[in-house]
Amino acid sequence: MKNYRPVIGLEVHVELSTSSKMFCSCPAEHFSKKPNTQTCPVCLGLPGALPVPNEKAIESTILFGLAMGCRINRESKFDRKHYFYPDLPKGYQISQYDQPLCYEGKFGSVGIRRIHIEEDTGKLVHTTVSGKRVTLVDFNRSGVPLVELVTEPDFDNVEAVVAFLRQVQRIVRYLGISTADMEKGSMRLEANISVSKDSSLPSYKVELKNINSFRFLKKALLTELSRQERILTRGGKVDQETRGWNEAKGETFSQRSKEEAQDYRYFPEPDIPPMVIGEKEIERLKGILPELPEVKRKRYEEEFNLPDNYIEVLVGDTQRAGYFEEAVRQGRKAGISERQIAGFVVNKSLDRQFPEPAGLVKKILELGKEEYSSSTEIENAVGRTLKENSKAADDFKAGKSEVIGFLIGQTQKVLKGRGKPEEIRIILLERLNKN
Amino acid sequence: MKNKFTLFQAKKLLEEGEITSLELVEDCLSAIEKYNEDINAFVSLNKIVREKAKNSPKPTPERPLSGIPIAVKDNFLTKGIRTTASSKVLDDYIPQYSATVVTRLENAGAIVIGKTNMDAWAHGSSTETSDYGPTKNPWNLKYLPGGSSGGSAAAVASDMAIAAIGSETAGSVRGPAAWCGIVGLKPTYGRVSRYGVIAMGSSLDCPGPMTKDVQDAAILLEVLAGKDPYDATTSPKAGEAYSSLIAQDIKGLKIGIAQDYLLPTMAKEVIESVKTAAAVFERLGAKVEYVKTLSPAYAIGVYTVIQRSEVSSNLSRYDGVRYGNGRAFFAEEAKRRIILGTFSLSSGYQDKYYKKAQRVRTLFIEDFEKIFKNFDLLIGPTLPGAALKLGATKGEAMFGEMADVLAEPSSIAGLPGISVPCGFVGGLPIGLDIIGPQFSEARLLKAAFAYQGSTDWHTKRPKL
Numbered sequence: 001m002k003n004y005r006p007v008i009g010l011e012v013h014v015e016l017s018t019s020s021k022m023f024c025s026c027p028a029e030h031f032s033k034k035p036n037t038q039t040c041p042v043c044l045g046l047p048g049a050l051p052v053p054n055e056k057a058i059e060s061t062i063l064f065g066l067a068m069g070c071r072i073n074r075e076s077k078f079d080r081k082h083y084f085y086p087d088l089p090k091g092y093q094i095s096q097y098d099q100p101l102c103y104e105g106k107f108g109s110v111g112i113r114r115i116h117i118e119e120d121t122g123k124l125v126h127t128t129v130s131g132k133r134v135t136l137v138d139f140n141r142s143g144v145p146l147v148e149l150v151t152e153p154d155f156d157n158v159e160a161v162v163a164f165l166r167q168v169q170r171i172v173r174y175l176g177i178s179t180a181d182m183e184k185g186s187m188r189l190e191a192n193i194s195v196s197k198d199s200s201l202p203s204y205k206v207e208l209k210n211i212n213s214f215r216f217l218k219k220a221l222l223t224e225l226s227r228q229e230r231i232l233t234r235g236g237k238v239d240q241e242t243r244g245w246n247e248a249k250g251e252t253f254s255q256r257s258k259e260e261a262q263d264y265r266y267f268p269e270p271d272i273p274p275m276v277i278g279e280k281e282i283e284r285l286k287g288i289l290p291e292l293p294e295v296k297r298k299r300y301e302e303e304f305n306l307p308d309n310y311i312e313v314l315v316g317d318t319q320r321a322g323y324f325e326e327a328v329r330q331g332r333k334a335g336i337s338e339r340q341i342a343g344f345v346v347n348k349s350l351d352r353q354f355p356e357p358a359g360l361v362k363k364i365l366e367l368g369k370e371e372y373s374s375s376t377e378i379e380n381a382v383g384r385t386l387k388e389n390s391k392a393a394d395d396f397k398a399g400k401s402e403v404i405g406f407l408i409g410q411t412q413k414v415l416k417g418r419g420k421p422e423e424i425r426i427i428l429l430e431r432l433n434k435n
Numbered sequence: 436m437k438n439k440f441t442l443f444q445a446k447k448l449l450e451e452g453e454i455t456s457l458e459l460v461e462d463c464l465s466a467i468e469k470y471n472e473d474i475n476a477f478v479s480l481n482k483i484v485r486e487k488a489k490n491s492p493k494p495t496p497e498r499p500l501s502g503i504p505i506a507v508k509d510n511f512l513t514k515g516i517r518t519t520a521s522s523k524v525l526d527d528y529i530p531q532y533s534a535t536v537v538t539r540l541e542n543a544g545a546i547v548i549g550k551t552n553m554d555a556w557a558h559g560s561s562t563e564t565s566d567y568g569p570t571k572n573p574w575n576l577k578y579l580p581g582g583s584s585g586g587s588a589a590a591v592a593s594d595m596a597i598a599a600i601g602s603e604t605a606g607s608v609r610g611p612a613a614w615c616g617i618v619g620l621k622p623t624y625g626r627v628s629r630y631g632v633i634a635m636g637s638s639l640d641c642p643g644p645m646t647k648d649v650q651d652a653a654i655l656l657e658v659l660a661g662k663d664p665y666d667a668t669t670s671p672k673a674g675e676a677y678s679s680l681i682a683q684d685i686k687g688l689k690i691g692i693a694q695d696y697l698l699p700t701m702a703k704e705v706i707e708s709v710k711t712a713a714a715v716f717e718r719l720g721a722k723v724e725y726v727k728t729l730s731p732a733y734a735i736g737v738y739t740v741i742q743r744s745e746v747s748s749n750l751s752r753y754d755g756v757r758y759g760n761g762r763a764f765f766a767e768e769a770k771r772r773i774i775l776g777t778f779s780l781s782s783g784y785q786d787k788y789y790k791k792a793q794r795v796r797t798l799f800i801e802d803f804e805k806i807f808k809n810f811d812l813l814i815g816p817t818l819p820g821a822a823l824k825l826g827a828t829k830g831e832a833m834f835g836e837m838a839d840v841l842a843e844p845s846s847i848a849g850l851p852g853i854s855v856p857c858g859f860v861g862g863l864p865i866g867l868d869i870i871g872p873q874f875s876e877a878r879l880l881k882a883a884f885a886y887q888g889s890t891d892w893h894t895k896r897p898k899l
Contacts, residue, residue, distance in 0.1 A: 045752040048530075049631075050667065052664065084751070089752060091748075270745060271637050
């Protein structure tokens with residue numbers, strides 16, 4: 001990408017892991033469930049059925065908005081978005097149009113245009129029944145709460161997009177509101193991609209859909225950016241359209257023209273009274289926001305002397321991080337270092353074996369006792385060290401007493417760190433002074 | 436013939452063991468057998484109504500409607516009983532669940548005797564646009580019963596049922612009640628649950644009782660009113676014990692005659708009936724005077740646009756994919772309303788039509804609020820005249836909206852209204868509409884009951 005600057009905006013959909021669907025009490029967890037076994041008049045769009053909003057879903061959306069630095073709309077509402085598709089039972093989707101729950105946020109350098117809540121559609125399954133090619137509809141997913149986050153077109157490189165998405169995934173998991181699993185479809189992504197020669201916003205954008213994993217995200221974005229650059233360099237025009245990502249072929253393909261925006265005839269949902277979100281409610285939600293991943297990461301970097309990859313693993317899971325901190329608190333009293341604890345948690349996953357941090361601390365103390373080298377092992381190690389480092393030994397005997405530190409270190413190496421430093425020193429000195 | 440009893444009378448006789456539910460049901464069924472072919476009030480009859488009657492114990496405070504046969508308009512879903520909204524799109528639709536209204540009635544022991552005819556999808560004020568043929572007015576079979584709850588009104592007027600349930604979006608309960616000489620109550624929007632009612636105008640639809648007299652309406656409202664967790668637009672305000680509040684006197688009640696509802700084009704009998712009613716109220720101790728309101732004519736455009744917009748949205752689920760027949764089965768009126776509603780919501784026109792209509796709606800709400808600061812109730816004619824002849828709606832696309840002009844202001848403002856029989860024009864009944872502020876049903880029923888106590892219009896029955 002020499003002459004052109006990428007201009008990328010994102011639309012991220014996250015399925016909430018509430019117990020009930022957005023507008024009815026059917027279970028929201030639908031992955032791999034037998035088709036059409038989790039439905040009711042409301043999510044099937046039967047005559048006379050009415051939507052009743054899921055409070056927890058609204059709360060989760062506001063929490064997400066707060067975590068992304070958004071402003072919360074004190075007056076919000078639902079709107080009907082009309083279009084026909086067999087997986088949309090009412091012929092309209094209940095969504096939010098001009099008064100989303102969250103708006104005008106900023107996450108790092110990325111502007112968050114809006115975050116709103118809507119209901120998911122059913123799923124179409126293309127198959128063959130009795131030799132005939134048919135399309136079946138499964139309504140288990142119909143009505144599941146879906147949060148939509150739209151960013152400003154603030155991304156100018158693919159790495160930033162990937163990093164942002166990983167952060168969104170982490171935050172959503174931190175808040176405990178979604179599993180945000182791209183492979184399972186609980187996190188979906190659409191990217192609006194264009195390229196620009198200068199600082200102005202391009203006149204077109206291509207919507208890229210069907211990116212189902214982090215693995216192919218980078219490749220898909222780069223492929224599309226190259227495609228656009230090639231067209232423009234040749235003097236052509238890039239069509240405003242929707243394109244899909246074909247993993248097998250490693251290329252993007254045209255899906256439908258986005259030349260004319262479809263008229264969704266949005267109007268306020270008359271079956272659901274508008275929501276008023278008071279100051280008290282917002283303060284309460286701010287209060288239950290957990291420490292967010294980036295903040296935790298910075299704190300760990302300052303507070304704990306740990307390698308970066310250890311921090312990465314701990315920060316990645318809010319429960320493990322909490323466990324780790326409690327174990328460190330208890331370990332301090334017993335003289336166990338945070339590095340040791342981190343090692344046991346990250347490398348050996350001992351936090352799984354010991355649900356209580358106290359148990360882990362106890363185990364580490366026990367292992368410590370077993371794992372110290374015996375005196376014989378130290379004698380042998382010292383012997384080997386002095387043999388391999390005769391010059392250093394001579395230096396010491398010649399009066400360079402500070403060399404002892406080096407020799408202790410070398411001995412410790414042979415012992416793979418299991419030697420008690422004091423014991424090594426004593427035995428070394430014995431040997432050196434003997435000769 | 437026991438089917439001629441009012442609900443209150445039948446209830447008392449059942450409680451005292453003077454009659455049985457089966458006797459009541461049998462008499463209703465023979466009336467249906469005798470007259471329904473001509474009147475066409477019912478689309479479907481409940482096949483197991485006799486079993487239900489046999490198994491009905493006497494009414495108790497917990498089951499106050501036990502054993503009473505009630506007709507239900509065919510846009511209320513009844514589990515296991517065919518529900519069509521009088522449209523061929525749902526010709527063979529058998530619902531898997533019942534509307535909350537139906538559940539409440541059945542929990543109170545009532546028996547659904549059948550589903551009544553209506554304008555298809557409730558799109559009308561005549562019951563002439565039913566896909567199953569028009570319902571005729573029991574007072575004169577050449578005339579319309581009104582609509583869209585025409586079947587329910589005709590069933591009650593001809594004693595085919597002890598009482599009935601209808602629904603009103605603007606005039607669909609009060610209108611047919613007036614033309615058939617019975618009582619029709621449209622509660623405050625949000626007073627009675629819409630869950631399980633085939634949606635027409637989501638911000639307007641109100642299920643309501645259609646009965647032989649005011650007391651019956653109070654008894655039914657008491658069973659139906661209240662918050663429903665399945666309908667987010669129902670009010671958290673608890674319902675009241677309406678049947679025990681109606682006998683209170685109305686001394687000092689301030690009643691306004693809506694002078695803008697007395698149109699110069701109306702039959703003079705209609706205007707006279709309102710003046711006569713005013714005199715009755717004065718004799719009973721109320722203070723009556725004329726009051727100016729926002730002209731109902733402005734409500735026509737507001738109502739037409741909002742209702743059709745919501746209709747076009749609410750009918751989009753009838754795609755034939757999951758139930759019912761395909762869209763080709765929509766008749767002309769439904770198609771007309773879908774097209775107009777879609778237009779009013781479409782990009783480039785929404786501001787001019789839908790949004791503007793909603794703003795003018797607020798003006799009506801504010802006008803009523805202002806009026807009800809100085810008055811307790813408003814009265815006026817329910818409809819501009821008595822029933823029209825069959826065929827009157829042909830070629831008149833705006834028939835309904837013009838006929839319902841007097842009901843539209845209170846409907847778009849979500850206010851309650853009750854129509855009580857108040858006279859005749861050319862041998863056909865007319866009604867007096869009493870309107871109150873939100874959740875003033877007790878006051879409405881009290882005034883209507885007092886009026887009924889001083890008149891006997893409600894006791895008249897058609898010669899069948």
